[in-house]
Amino acid sequence: MKLLEDRILKDGVVKAGGILKVDSFFNHQMDASLLNELGKELAREFKDARVDKVLTVEASGIAMAVFAGLALNVPVLFAKKSKSKNISDDVYCAEVVSFTHGNTNNVVVSKQYLHEGERVLLVDDFLATGAALVGLKELVRQAGGEVVGAGIGIEKVFQGGGSKLRDEGMRIVSLAMIDNMDDNGNITFC
Amino acid sequence: MKLLEDRILKDGVVKAGGILKVDSFFNHQMDASLLNELGKELAREFKDARVDKVLTVEASGIAMAVFAGLALNVPVLFAKKSKSKNISDDVYCAEVVSFTHGNTNNVVVSKQYLHEGERVLLVDDFLATGAALVGLKELVRQAGGEVVGAGIGIEKVFQGGGSKLRDEGMRIVSLAMIDNMDDNGNITFC
Numbered sequence: 001m002k003l004l005e006d007r008i009l010k011d012g013v014v015k016a017g018g019i020l021k022v023d024s025f026f027n028h029q030m031d032a033s034l035l036n037e038l039g040k041e042l043a044r045e046f047k048d049a050r051v052d053k054v055l056t057v058e059a060s061g062i063a064m065a066v067f068a069g070l071a072l073n074v075p076v077l078f079a080k081k082s083k084s085k086n087i088s089d090d091v092y093c094a095e096v097v098s099f100t101h102g103n104t105n106n107v108v109v110s111k112q113y114l115h116e117g118e119r120v121l122l123v124d125d126f127l128a129t130g131a132a133l134v135g136l137k138e139l140v141r142q143a144g145g146e147v148v149g150a151g152i153g154i155e156k157v158f159q160g161g162g163s164k165l166r167d168e169g170m171r172i173v174s175l176a177m178i179d180n181m182d183d184n185g186n187i188t189f190c
Numbered sequence: 191m192k193l194l195e196d197r198i199l200k201d202g203v204v205k206a207g208g209i210l211k212v213d214s215f216f217n218h219q220m221d222a223s224l225l226n227e228l229g230k231e232l233a234r235e236f237k238d239a240r241v242d243k244v245l246t247v248e249a250s251g252i253a254m255a256v257f258a259g260l261a262l263n264v265p266v267l268f269a270k271k272s273k274s275k276n277i278s279d280d281v282y283c284a285e286v287v288s289f290t291h292g293n294t295n296n297v298v299v300s301k302q303y304l305h306e307g308e309r310v311l312l313v314d315d316f317l318a319t320g321a322a323l324v325g326l327k328e329l330v331r332q333a334g335g336e337v338v339g340a341g342i343g344i345e346k347v348f349q350g351g352g353s354k355l356r357d358e359g360m361r362i363v364s365l366a367m368i369d370n371m372d373d374n375g376n377i378t379f380c
Contacts, residue, residue, distance in 0.1 A: 029267045029303040032260035059248035059268065063256045070222035077219045078249065113219040 001041055001175040004153065005189050007034060008176055014185040018128075018159065020178070026153065027060035027125050038175055039067025042123065042151035045173045046072070049148040051121045053077060055114070055136055057096075057107055064153055065123040072121070077114065079107040079139060094138035097131045107135045116144030127152040127174060130161025137170070154178065157190055191231055191365040194343065195379050197224060198366055204375040208318075208349065210368065216343065217250035217315050228365055229257020232313065232341035235363045236262070239338040241311045243267060245304070245326055247286075247297055254343055255313040262311070267304065269297040269329060284328035287321045297325045306334035317342040317364060320351025327360070344368065347380055 013021040025031040042064070051072050056065035057079040069076035082093075083105065091108040098105060114120070122136045133150050140147050147170065155162050155174035158181075162172055177190040203211040215221040232254070244266040246255035252268050259266035272283075273295065281298040288295060304310070312326045323340055330337050337360065345352050345364035348371075352362055367380040 023300065024302070025265075028270070028300060029265050030256060030259070032256045032266050033263065035256060036260055059252060059270070062249060062252045063266075066220060066222045066225060066253045066256065069220070070226055073223070075215075075219050076222050076253075080218070080249070110213065110218060112214070 001038070003034065003037055004176040007031075008154065008178075009187060012187065014181045014187065016183075018156065018181065020154065020156065020181060020187075022154065030063050032063070035063045036067045038153060039064050039069075040071045041175060042068040042121075042173065043071030046121055046149055046151060049121065049171075050119050051148055052118045053114075053120050054123050055079065055109070055120050055140065056123045057081070057132055057136060060126075061124040061132075064125060064151075068121070068123055068151060074121075075113075077109060079109045079136060081105040082108050092139045092142040094135040094142070096135035097129075107132075107139065109139055111143070114139060114143035114145055118143070118145040119148045120145050121148055122150040123152075124150070125153045127155040127162050127172070128159040130165050133161070133165060133170070133172075149173065151175075156181075191228070193224065193227055194366045197221075198344065198368075199377060202377065204371045204377060208346065208371065210344065210346065210371060210377075212344065220253050222253070225253045226257045228343060229254050229259075230261045231365060232258045232311075232363065233261030236311055236339055236341060239311065239361075240309050241338060242308045243304075244311050244313050245269065245299070245330065246313045247271070247322055247326060250316075251314040251322075254315060254341075258311070258313055258341060264311075265303075267299060269299045269326060271295040272298050282329045282332040284325040284332070286325035287319075297322075297329065299329055301333070304329060304333035304335055308333070308335040309338045310335050311338055312340040313342075314340070315343045317345040317352050317362070318349040320355050323351070323355060323360070323362075339363065341365075346371075 054069040054076040149171035152174040180188040244259040247269045339361035342364040369380045370378040
């Protein structure tokens with residue numbers, strides 16, 4: 001999506017270690033108008049997928065997810081991150097290893113809000129190693145639902161998570177796909 | 191706002207200890223259409239306040255905040271919660287004591303995104319003891335900005351935070367103001 005690619009080129013900053021900082025408009029300070037357009041685009045991509053629910057993970061996935069949910073006219077559920085191993089019987093729980101922060105979180109959702117047979121669209125701001133999507137997919141599996149696909153803002157293709165998940169059969173739509181970021185801060189899209 | 195009050199009466203659940211569970215539509219699973227209406231209503235209330243930026247706190251404040259930001263056509267910044275005392279020089283930081291979780295978090299925002307002279311609208315899903323608003327206000331103070339008001343989804347008036355902050359001069363608009371919740375689960379609005 002050109003709108004997002006142009007904004008990344010304009011305001012994104014490449015940091016050492018494969019980090020792309022987009023926190024001026026995407027995941028700390030947020031351009032609501034841009035995120036609304038991204039959410040609407042994801043809704044267009046998945047309009048025929050009979051989505052029952054959007055599932056994202058706190059915190060930076062929430063904004064694009066609610067705009068997608070608004071456009072699809074379905075509820076939006078966000079998984080909560082939890083350090084605690086003391087997970088109650090009321091929740092589904094899966095592990096997510098964070099590439100950026102180098103730690104492991106549990107992600108949990110209340111069993112009340114994911115159901116057997118539900119068709120779930122996963123939404124997240126970034127796709128890198130794919131750990132977050134694997135965790136969200138596991139929550140849907142525990143509930144007996146079905147993942148109809150994943151809608152992503154920015155995919156860092158060179159980190160391989162998207163390729164692996166597509167090989168396993170997941171339909172993934174990424175609005176900007178970054179092929180390469182070099183040491184001079186240049187960004188190349190697929 | 192009748193739309194929100196009606197939804198609270200329909201789907202809210204009163205729990206022991208002054209807890210109102212609204213996680214079926216408001217702060218875990220989210221009705222994007224409802225939150226869009228709430229965000230637009232906050233924007234209408236503050237349309238003459240010359241808002242430069244919306245500031246909220248992760249995670250459940252984000253959805254309503256981005257809808258308010260979209261309607262006001264201003265950027266939305268969310269403060270991040272941090273357990274760490276190891277706060278870098280790049281951020282403003284304030285303490286928030288959580289009533290619900292009985293712990294203390296730091297809330298932090300990058301210094302890049304809050305500036306001297308900026309007119310900031312605080313947005314949050316709940317107002318109870320007022321601890322979150324006090325923390326967000328402190329972030330704006332550190333940056334040399336000005337809080338033009340606070341837009342809240344649900345205020346639990348009986349917990350006193352709103353009254354105290356209004357006495358100190360903060361303009362607060364709460365879309366549902368709960369006067370009382372009794373042991374039988376009855377909810378009374380102001």
